[in-house]
Amino acid sequence: MDREQVIKALKDSGKWGHKYSLWAVYFCTGCGIIEIPPSITSRWDAERFGVIPVASPRQANLFLITGYVSVKTLRAIIRTYEQMGEPKYTVGFGSCPINGGMYWDSYNTIKKLDKYIPIDGWIAGCMPRPEAVFIAVTHLWTLIDKGMANAYKKYRKQYKYYRKNQEMALGKLEWPPLYPINEDE
């Protein structure tokens, strides 16, 4: 690390810490998870970028949604996302979470994931290669540096809209709201 960066890191040490220790939830949705084992093992070695998979959402702050999201998976995604500690960053991986991809007319696949949980960035492609994961991670660094990776803040502010959409897709949810919802506003 050169001298200029030392000063920058000390100035904003929180951001610096968040940037280089993006721990990802080991959560498998759809076919995209097939790209994750090669990314985290020796050939592409995601640990160079500070990305390691962790078993529990409570230790993680990066959520890679890898591939199509069925209605049943959405329930698990929301629960996992709400258990993660802040700051948390989400990245949609592959074309299916963006707009449905090849499942655009499927009866059982969620089409636009950002209607239900907030997304910081997307990786397009079917499938994206492991290199694309690292491009996304470096983009996420830039966003964190500029203070633009604040989807989790949006989730807190706009929670009543998210909750409403989640209930429209899944029916009544069996867990209580994460943040208080004021109906009067």
Added chain:
Amino acid sequence: MKMNKKNLIQQLKLTFADTQLNEHEDDIIKIHAKKEQVKTILRYLKDNMYNHLALISCVDWINKEEFELIYILTSYHDDKKSYKETGDIYLKTKISRDNPEIESVISVFENAEPYEREIYELFGVKFSGHPRLIPLFLERDYEVPPFRKNFDTRKYVKDVFESIPVIPEEEE
């Protein structure tokens, strides 16, 4: 008497007179049976070499107004030496589309249970005698079971998923 394929075909023809049998070059015997006979034939086949139910599948023939159920049987019998000796059996039966109901075959092959549940939720075929006929995979309720040919997926997507609004941007 030791059963082999030729014997079995002859026996089947004798025992179940009003079934239709075709033998194919690729080691497949196709049996077309009436829906009342399915259980009896399956039990007969299970006793004679074909002891494994590989799959139950369903086809929606909307123009003919009927569902076709296909039971695929293979053999894991001890006496069997090669696949060629037995091959597969496709047992096909047709049921009406208006009131699709057929007797469950769980008492013959226990592993039929998830297949029958799957066909029940995706095609709406009722299996009488099934111990718990509840949805297996699906979360939502569908008016028309989604694998039927008259299920309009595009209309469904438009009505359900596209009617969900986009999250508004935050006010600064």
